[in-house]
Amino acid sequence: MQRLQLLERTEDDRRARRRLGAALGNRLRAATTDPARMLPLWRTFSVGEPVRRAELATAMSTELVHDAFGTGVLVEVDVDGELPGTWVRAAVCIVPVAIAGEMIWVASDFPWFEDDPDAVHGPGAATQTLRGLLPTRSPRTLVDLASGSGALGVAIACATGADLVAADLNPRAAALSELTAALNGLALEAQVGDLTDAVTGRHDLIVCNPPFVLDRPADRTMFRDSEDPRGYAGLAHDLVPLLDEDGIGIYLTNWRYGPALPHPLTDLAEDLAALPACDVLVLERAVVTAHDYVRVWTDDDALAGEWEQALLAHRTTHVGTGAVLVRRLPDDEDDEATHVSTSTAYDLSLDGLAGLVTGWLAAQQAARALTSEDRLVAAPYVVEELDDQASVRATGGLALSVTGPAAQVRSTAVATLEALRSPGRLSDVLAAVPALGPSPRTAADLLRTLLRAGLVRLA
Numbered sequence: 516m517q518r519l520q521l522l523e524r525t526e527d528d529r530r531a532r533r534r535l536g537a538a539l540g541n542r543l544r545a546a547t548t549d550p551a552r553m554l555p556l557w558r559t560f561s562v563g564e565p566v567r568r569a570e571l572a573t574a575m576s577t578e579l580v581h582d583a584f585g586t587g588v589l590v591e592v593d594v595d596g597e598l599p600g601t602w603v604r605a606a607v608c609i610v611p612v613a614i615a616g617e618m619i620w621v622a623s624d625f626p627w628f629e630d631d632p633d634a635v636h637g638p639g640a641a642t643q644t645l646r647g648l649l650p651t652r653s654p655r656t657l658v659d660l661a662s663g664s665g666a667l668g669v670a671i672a673c674a675t676g677a678d679l680v681a682a683d684l685n686p687r688a689a690a691l692s693e694l695t696a697a698l699n700g701l702a703l704e705a706q707v708g709d710l711t712d713a714v715t716g717r718h719d720l721i722v723c724n725p726p727f728v729l730d731r732p733a734d735r736t737m738f739r740d741s742e743d744p745r746g747y748a749g750l751a752h753d754l755v756p757l758l759d760e761d762g763i764g765i766y767l768t769n770w771r772y773g774p775a776l777p778h779p780l781t782d783l784a785e786d787l788a789a790l791p792a793c794d795v796l797v798l799e800r801a802v803v804t805a806h807d808y809v810r811v812w813t814d815d816d817a818l819a820g821e822w823e824q825a826l827l828a829h830r831t832t833h834v835g836t837g838a839v840l841v842r843r844l845p846d847d848e849d850d851e852a853t854h855v856s857t858s859t860a861y862d863l864s865l866d867g868l869a870g871l872v873t874g875w876l877a878a879q880q881a882a883r884a885l886t887s888e889d890r891l892v893a894a895p896y897v898v899e900e901l902d903d904q905a906s907v908r909a910t911g912g913l914a915l916s917v918t919g920p921a922a923q924v925r926s927t928a929v930a931t932l933e934a935l936r937s938p939g940r941l942s943d944v945l946a947a948v949p950a951l952g953p954s955p956r957t958a959a960d961l962l963r964t965l966l967r968a969g970l971v972r973l974a
């Protein structure tokens with residue numbers, strides 16, 4: 516196994532590496548329209564080939580090559596019969612990546628270092644998923660937790676102009692996050708710390724693609740991964756104090772299914788309901804067998820077999836994968852209850868997710884602000900009945916539902932939706948739905964619940 520060379524983290528080293536990143540980013544951007552200049556840069560930083568120092572100096576400048584040595588981004592290569600220092604290679608891989616349409620230069624480790632426990636991986640499918648889930652709004656401050664290469668935070672900051680904070684447990688990841696930021700013209704001083712430990716202040720947006728992987732054999736870790744010992748909601752509890760009013764925290768996670776285990780989404784919703792005043796969305800994107808889950812991570816048969824056995828030993832036959840999004844309420848609403856919505860709409864395309872999450876946030880706000888003068892109209896829905904329970908589910912979108920005893924659901928929720936086939940106010944619902952009784956409060960609570968689930972919307 517090839518081992519990585521240390522990237523020094525003294526203040527001077529970090530400052531020098533940030534300066535180098537900014538200058539190299541300018542060169543790379545300028546070279547995108549100049550193939551002759553791009554070729555040596557590409558071979559060196561993106562492919563990882565050894566190149567002659569003189570050739571690289573022509574593309575980059577002698578001074579920049581010198582600075583890249585000084586900061587550990589370039590190293591010498593011994594070649595028989597050549598003077599020392601004639602050949603060089605990159606110690607850091609730098610490639611262009613598009614994240615939700617934002618093209619950025621990303622610094623990570625070359626793939627041949629992937630078994631090194633310090634190796635920093637570039638953005639992957641999970642990074643793109645998390646980016647795809649973000650509502651369309653522009654945060655002023657943004658935290659990328661467990662930032663790795665820094666690609667996710669840098670892409671969001673480039674697209675929105677947000678001030679970026681990043682933190683990772685791995686000092687090499689913090690160094691590469693800083694380099695990625697500098698390559699894209701951003702100033703970043705990344706922190707080293709365990710999840711939220713190194714983050715202070717309150718922020719508009721916190722994103723985290725965490726190192727949570729279920730039961731990967733301990734001696735074969737990647738990303739220093741592990742499960743959160745506090746359960747699936749643990750990180751949400753850490754994020755809320757770091758969120759500004761109306762701020763959003765969002766993380767990816769996965770949960771265990773098995774016939775002998777409690778239902779993970781019920782458990783998660785109960786844990787999340789204990790958060791201080793928030794609107795919470797749990798989005799389950801897929802449920803896969805233990806076998807398929809393991810195969811997402813490895814094609815090594817021996818490791819896969821060992822890993823699957825470890826999952827089964829924890830009574831896990833299937834794994835649910837998804838995200839938890841938490842919106843902290845404004846401080847003057849901090850005595851309000853937390854509401855949790857759970858979506859299991861599995862066929863949502865990544866392209867539409869940001870719009871759906873944005874719509875969900877708007878619906879939660881509309882539900883909190885609802886007045887008796889607001890006009891509402893029903894959205895398309897289906898009723899599903901099982902034993903004596905019934906669910907009214909919105910068709911399309913996040914497919915959220917309202918569930919309860921069948922007779923009650925029919926006489927209240929379904930009757931209200933029928934009454935709102937054409938737009939109406941609270942008073943119209945009270946007149947049309949006798950089961951709600953004379954209390955405007957009961958009717959208003961039901962309308963809020965239906966709004967939150969996307970079963971009615973403002974007309």
Ligand SMILES: C[S@@+](CC[C@H](N)C(=O)[O-])C[C@H]1O[C@@H](n2cnc3c(N)ncnc32)[C@H](O)[C@@H]1O
Nearest residue numbers: 638642661662663683684685709710724726739
């Ligand atoms: C799945 S990668 C995510 C990288 C990047 N955010 C992305 O989406 O491409 C997980 C990152 O978590 C970091 N990590 C592992 N354990 C951590 C911890 N306890 N606290 C903070 N970061 C941690 C790893 O070093 C790794 O960079």
